[in-house]
Amino acid sequence: MLHPSKNIKSSEGSDLANQNIVLCITGSVAAVKCMELARKLMRQGVEVKVVMSEKATELITPQLMHWATGNPVTTELTGAIEHVELAQWGDLVLIAPSTANTLSKVACAVDDTPVTSVVSVAQGLKKPILIVPAMHESMYSHKIIQDNLSRLKEAGIQVLEPKLEEGKAKLPEVEEIVNLVKSLLHPKDLTGKKVLVTAGPTLEKIDPVKIITNKSSGKMGIEIARAAEMRGADVTLVYGTGTETPPPAIKTLRVETTSEMQDRIRDELQGNYDVFVSAAAPQDFTVENVSEDKLRHSEPINLKLVPAPRIVDEVRERSPETFLIGFKAEYEVSDEELEKAARGKMEESQLDMVVANDLARSGAGFESSTNDVLILSKSDLKRVKSSKLAIAHTIFDLIADELEGSKQ
Template identity: 50%
Template sequence: MKYSDKDIIKASKGKEILDKKITLCVTGSIAAYKSIDLARELIKHGAEVYPVMTEDSTKIINPSVLEWATGNPVVIELSGGVEHIALAKNSDLVLVAPATANTIAKFAYGVADTPVTLVLSVALGYGKPIVIVPAMHGPMYDNPILQEALNRIREKGVYIIEPRIEEEKAKFPEIEDIVLEIFKILYEKDYRGLKVLVTAGPTIEYIDPVRVITNMSSGKMGMYIALEALLRGGDVTLIMGKTYINIPRGIRVITVETTKDMYNTVLEELGREKYDLFISAGAPIDYTPTDKYESKLDSRKIREIEVKLTQTPKIIEEVRKRFKDLRVIAFKAEYNLSDDELINKAIKYANELNLDLVVANDVSRKNAGFRVDTNEVFIVDKKGLIKHVPLTHKREIAKTLLDIIGERLLSKLH
């Protein structure tokens, strides 16, 4: 009996590729050791991973380690079970990571003499998605013959994840970037052809050149919404306030500071491009100092200051006024309300501004709202929808929200 903690970690980070079957092919690059962490990350997002290794790769990492990492037996040679046929036929995606110059060249020109190249040959014949992650010395990667081989397989619909070029080496990409590309390939593309504008994060208002007033928004909710829309095929632009979270590759990002900046940028974007959806998940601050100090206040000399605040422009109100046909989804943060009070305020807000959906949350509740990865929300509309999403990861809230948008709004947009 063999032990594996695969079932413990499976989908522990998300269900983006739940139960998707991924054949992970490992070749003889020194980066082969990274395939262990890559396999684990794929499993943590729900995948079932089946490893295949070339003989050269077994000299770098022991197959038993990859078997432990995936919870599945490693194919290192073929038997009468014709494993290459079964793996290619039953996989949702075949991933070669790392891929050596030797394996890439063989695949490009139809040589199938290793377990990996045999799996690739059959997978291409079945029309399965194939992802190649080259990793090698820089001069080998720049070799025009190898580049010709890469172009040849690109023309056949194979995905290439470009390496990081550092220290004259074509290095293995960040694991999170590989996983994100796999999400993009395997996700249902129900947002394909739609342009989506999302706001996220807090704004700041200056008291003097170094002191500001702001709020505690992290921008995570808006980021996860933008990512979900991107994975589902949307053309996404994210207008991001002052925050320090990492934004996944593929999302067009415009950074802003003040509420006025966010206000102007949103209106400029909506006026410049024809967007289908505007999802206002940002947290622009509602007030700004009426008078701002031009130089830094000397706290050793000035013991007390009075700051008079003036209301900042309301983004959603102006958007609805100017773009009457745009689908608008707004977030509304409240504090210390009962469920009924929260729902009623959200419905009233939707009716007052003619919003398509409102996502309401109470930031006083434990582990909900600002600077945490989780939230509890109510999604409502003017027609009687009341969807309660209990405390869960913001990534799951983004998925639920875009599902509801898809069900109730997208049929009118496609």
């Protein structure tokens, strides 16, 4: 009989469907976030089994984690050799939170707790392991602790750095942990590929205080960069003035104006990128008569706007071998009109793929975590309504098909 708690599996997506994760909890006060972490993983499709150190059980109960995951919790090792069974079962071992004590034991292969024993077996099986430290900042900065973190990284164990604030080395946000888990478990089918992505809006100055810009948040472009990084690509993100925070693992170049974005891209194209995704929403116009002084509201303002440079056109000219994806945003149009606009964009800018959307549709706005798009390639047309990350993966699935087809 299915445990009722498992009814939430894949309720927020299936990015991690059919994946098994061993969640190891140690005696940091951040253990109070583990129920939320386990449930978030389950909502992405994960089956979670929990292992707890003795000190962890003094902070949260095994019964709570049993309820959260629907699976019994391991708190001791018996003749059933649970550490071997769990390490073999798991696709990834996640230690969150990890105390200084536990990470040091793992670094030195000391196996005297259920957690450290599971990790040792997983290392021997070459399973991916992610450690997320959480402790007081003075402990985290201790030289020997830092040396042990370096040893873990040298051994191939992933370490997600804590947030340093208020004198604490705090557990990162649950969303950040889950995103890194997704990255570690995703097939690396873009290994060896270089991907350049633009995201977010740009701004143009009217005077030292006033600007013109647009409502883009940068979320779609960031999710595209995230998906490429998950799949093993070497990713560079050129990011405008969006409101979203890029993943720390991705090289990010910040810009403000359209000309700055163009200059950055021009410099980057010398690096021979395989794929360029133009997901940014740069200003279509620049202000010709920018005032050096702050304009007074009591005076009429006449602005002369001139067309801004078309970034994708220059990319095609400078890097003809790069697979080029552009975006086309429309407002309150039919599917037929949206497809027509996408085909026009593909022909006009000589694109290999166009992602088009109608911003007026439900779940497709700038700030939304979902989107509703038409993806047009030279051989296919697909409509996708899903999370922006799932759409990003669909885009790269189609890119892989197109690149493979071009070799034949």
